[in-house]
Amino acid sequence: MSETLYAARFSRRDVLKLAAAGLLLAGCRQSQQPEAALALVNGTLIDGTGAGPLPDAALVVQGKQIGSVGLRARVKIPAHAQVVDVGGATILPGLINAHVHDAYEESTLKAWAQGGVTTVQDLGNSGPRGQLFVFRDQARDKPQGARLVAAGPMVTVPGGYPIVPWGGGGLTVASADDARRQVEQLLDDGADLIKIALESGVIFRQEIPMLSPEQAEAVVEVAHRRGALVAAHVTVSQDVERALAAGVDTMAHMATDDVPDALIARMIEANAYWIPTLELWAGVSSRTAVGFDAQAVSNLQRYAVAGGKVALGTDYGGYTTPFQLGMPIREIELMQQAGMAPLQIIVAATRNAAHVCNRERELGTLEVNKVADVLVVDGNPVEDLHALTRVKLVLRDGVVIRQ
Numbered sequence: 001m002s003e004t005l006y007a008a009r010f011s012r013r014d015v016l017k018l019a020a021a022g023l024l025l026a027g028c029r030q031s032q033q034p035e036a037a038l039a040l041v042n043g044t045l046i047d048g049t050g051a052g053p054l055p056d057a058a059l060v061v062q063g064k065q066i067g068s069v070g071l072r073a074r075v076k077i078p079a080h081a082q083v084v085d086v087g088g089a090t091i092l093p094g095l096i097n098a099h100v101h102d103a104y105e106e107s108t109l110k111a112w113a114q115g116g117v118t119t120v121q122d123l124g125n126s127g128p129r130g131q132l133f134v135f136r137d138q139a140r141d142k143p144q145g146a147r148l149v150a151a152g153p154m155v156t157v158p159g160g161y162p163i164v165p166w167g168g169g170g171l172t173v174a175s176a177d178d179a180r181r182q183v184e185q186l187l188d189d190g191a192d193l194i195k196i197a198l199e200s201g202v203i204f205r206q207e208i209p210m211l212s213p214e215q216a217e218a219v220v221e222v223a224h225r226r227g228a229l230v231a232a233h234v235t236v237s238q239d240v241e242r243a244l245a246a247g248v249d250t251m252a253h254m255a256t257d258d259v260p261d262a263l264i265a266r267m268i269e270a271n272a273y274w275i276p277t278l279e280l281w282a283g284v285s286s287r288t289a290v291g292f293d294a295q296a297v298s299n300l301q302r303y304a305v306a307g308g309k310v311a312l313g314t315d316y317g318g319y320t321t322p323f324q325l326g327m328p329i330r331e332i333e334l335m336q337q338a339g340m341a342p343l344q345i346i347v348a349a350t351r352n353a354a355h356v357c358n359r360e361r362e363l364g365t366l367e368v369n370k371v372a373d374v375l376v377v378d379g380n381p382v383e384d385l386h387a388l389t390r391v392k393l394v395l396r397d398g399v400v401i402r403q
Helices: 012-030 106-114 129-140 176-189 213-225 237-246 261-269 278-288 292-305 329-337 342-349 351-356 385-389
Strands: 037-045 054-062 065-071 082-085 090-093 095-100 117-122 147-150 194-197 230-233 250-252 273-275 374-377 391-396 399-402
Touching: 037 065, 037 374, 095 342, 095 351, 106 117, 106 391, 106 399, 117 351, 129 147, 129 176, 176 194, 176 213, 194 213, 213 230, 213 237, 230 237, 237 261, 261 292, 273 351, 278 292, 278 329, 292 329, 329 342, 329 385, 342 351, 374 385
Parallel strands: 037 082, 037 090, 095 117, 117 147, 194 230, 230 250, 250 273
Antiparallel strands: 037 054, 054 065, 090 374, 374 391, 391 399
16 A cells, blocks of 8 residues: 655746756766766755754765765855755655565556655565566666665575465575575575575464574575675564574564563674564554554564664565555654654664665765765654655656656
């Protein structure tokens, strides 16, 4: 179920400027003229680093990158730049949904991008991985859609999750040595990260085979040696404990039982990130009335208060109930219900989400030399997070894709 997007209106002059800027920025590499530039002025800047809003800010985009950003009085705007007055709107990094599925459709990627989500991370698809990664690479060259980060198939064991209970596919391993070999090949094939299934079956009221500690550790060892992160599908505390013992970087899904304080402390000590997917648990609970959503919200509240690192992700396409396509405002509302402050949620959807995608050096914050993925919204999301749905302007790779 897609949220309603409210398009704020620019003046005709601003629209013409943006259209010209988009053409110039897209074609700047083919020109012998000075690199095309677009300057956004008269806005409030939320840069994604956790710093508070900066009023009267300016941001200059040069080619695909951010050339300068900060107080308008201190930002030098190139003489040839196209200057757009955003009329007091808020300028943020493009948001990132760090846990989705079914992302291998151009129309789906375009819908995310139009909603201000300029990057998504697909954490499990059983299609032919050669085709998946070819699609991923082609999508990266099409700024009209969200950038795609792809794990490919989930690493599991015969009869493990998601084969049971869903009948889905996965990359099955038979031993620690087999895990090393197959993960090496998966990375060679082009996986951006590795996703492992550590699903014991508690929430399904059945025992599901899962990776042994030795197999899970072998996966993490290979991935880390190759510079890749590892995310783990987990749903209860005992699965989280096994993931931590293996050295996993990201927990995909908030646990649905009462997470012990000691486990929260271990998560924080390990510098692990949690993707809560509260929209998933709300959908499951609406269908089954089991109350997973309330427990997940409670766990997130305690984890965030303790200083745990959170990245936004919804599990779009991961269950039979509808998910929002575009700006994930339902997930954001639930994170706020868990006590997270608006600025914390914005960081979770930008800097922290870029981290779990292993793209922190290039995405997630509005800093010089980072990729110019930019979202401009009408209003101040620190005061009202629903301002994130009032999209005025979206750039991906420095290209204006919504105006």
